[in-house]
Amino acid sequence: EKNNLNITNITEDTLNVTEASEDPLEHTTFYPSDYTDQNIILLCVNEDLQKGVFIQVLYYLVFIFSVLGNGLVLYVLVKYRKLNSVTNIFVLNLAISDLLFAISLPFWAVDHATEWIFGNLLCKVMSGVYFLGFYSCILFLLVMTIDRYLAVVHVVRATRGRKNYCAITVCVIIWCVCILVTVPEFVLTGVMEHWDGHMLCVILDEDNHRWKLWGSLQHVVCFFLVPFAIIVYCYARIIKRLISCRTHRKHKAVKVILIIIAVFFLCWAPYNVIVFFDCLEELGVPLFQECEEKRALQYSYYIIRNITYFHCCLNPILYAFVGTEFRKSLTHLFCRSTSCKKMQERTYTVRNSTHSCQ
Incomplete structure (x- = not known):
């Protein structure tokens, strides 16, 4: 005023x-x-974009699909005791990280619609949970890729090293690292009153500029560039090994690998490009000086960030439902009716007759 x-x-x-x-x-x-610079920046802020209904609806959709998909993965793995393999241990932890990330989305949807109404403690908790799920998801995707690389390219070495206790140890280390990385978010985040009277859940540290710059660099380098380079290398070696093998299933495996790489790149690369631009702005590089350019960057950020959020809905499809054993357990879960059992028995009889004729 x-x-x-x-x-x-x-x-x-x-x-x-x-x-x-x-x-x-x-x-x-x-x-x-x-x-002040704050008043000049506020002239370029699109309030309609921040309060848009589209963002709220999308947050709720991602939350629903992620809870259904990842919840189903957890249920199948626990009910049918499929935790006796290294891959399933990693899939279980990936589902947990996706669920942690998704749990925070309804809170941010309300924040976009009105203001932060949940108090200071939940502001800290939800910020920590958000980044904990975000970072752990990337690291579990990375270790799952390395595990596949060892299982396909270095079969002998993987036979000795791919033990369940090793996988559990790796998962514990990942969770510890991600918790340490998100501690600053939990400590420094809090509720403050905006100049227009609205309550915001933001970083309260006086040196906000430094923490934002460090967070952007950490996100781009440690949680995208390095993991993506390792993932591409591992899958390139896997494809090379599969092509050299004489098996009719290699083409399907190569397709799945290419889809995994493409989905990872499309979901994470554009978002990290925007984060990198924001990092350059923090360093004082005048990339976007005009107000229209700043608004275009805001639109790009919101759209690309929402595309990235859908990755937690796609993980169950890419890393769980594709597996043969998991699909069998899923089929058994949904096929408990008499008609479905009769259909399975009839199929089993036909297959046995075919094999006996051969």
């Missing part, structure tokens, strides 16, 4: 001077406090 009153007074003084003098700027004094 103070800034608005000052701007109004300046406007009235300017009009009065215009009538008395040919040069309207000759007797006009401008105060730096009335024209």
Whole structure:
């Protein structure tokens, strides 16, 4: 309100001077406090975009699909005791990380719709849970790729090293690393009142610029560039090994691998490009000086970030439902009716007859 009153007074003084003098700027004094960088930036903020219904609906959709998909993965793995393999241990932890990420989305949907109404403690908790799920998801995708690489390319070495206790140890290390990385988010995040009276859940540290810059660099380098380079290398070696093998299933395996790489790149690369641009802005590189360019960057950020969120819905399809054993367990789960059992028995009889004729 103070800034608005000052701007109004300046406007009235300017009009009065215009009538008395040919040069309207000759007797006009401008105060730096009335024209801060914050006020200039606010002119380029699209409030309709931040309060848009589309973002809220999309958050709820991602939440629903992620809970259904990853919840089903957890249920099947626990009910049918499929945790006797290294791959399933990693799939279980990936599903947990996706669920952690998805749990925070309804809170951010309400925040976008109105303001942060859940208090300071939940602000800290949801910020920590959000980044914990975000970072752990990337690392579990990475170790699953390395595990596949060892199982296909280095079969002998993998036979000795791919033990369940090794997988559990790796998972514990990943969770510990991600918790340590998200501690600053939990400690520094809190609720503050915006200049327009709305309550925000933001970083409260005085040196906000430094933490934002460090977070952007950490996100781009440690949680995208390095993992993506390792994933591409591992899958390239896997494809090379599969092509050299004489098996009719290699083409399907190669297709699945290419789909996994494409989905990972499409979901994470655009988002990290936007984060990198934001990092350059924090360093003072004048990439986007015009207001329209800043608004275009905001639109790109919101759209690309929402595409990235869908990755937690796709993980169950790519890493669980594709597996043969998991599909069998899923079929057994949904096929408990008498008609379905009869169909399975009939199929089993036909297969046995075919094999006996051969």
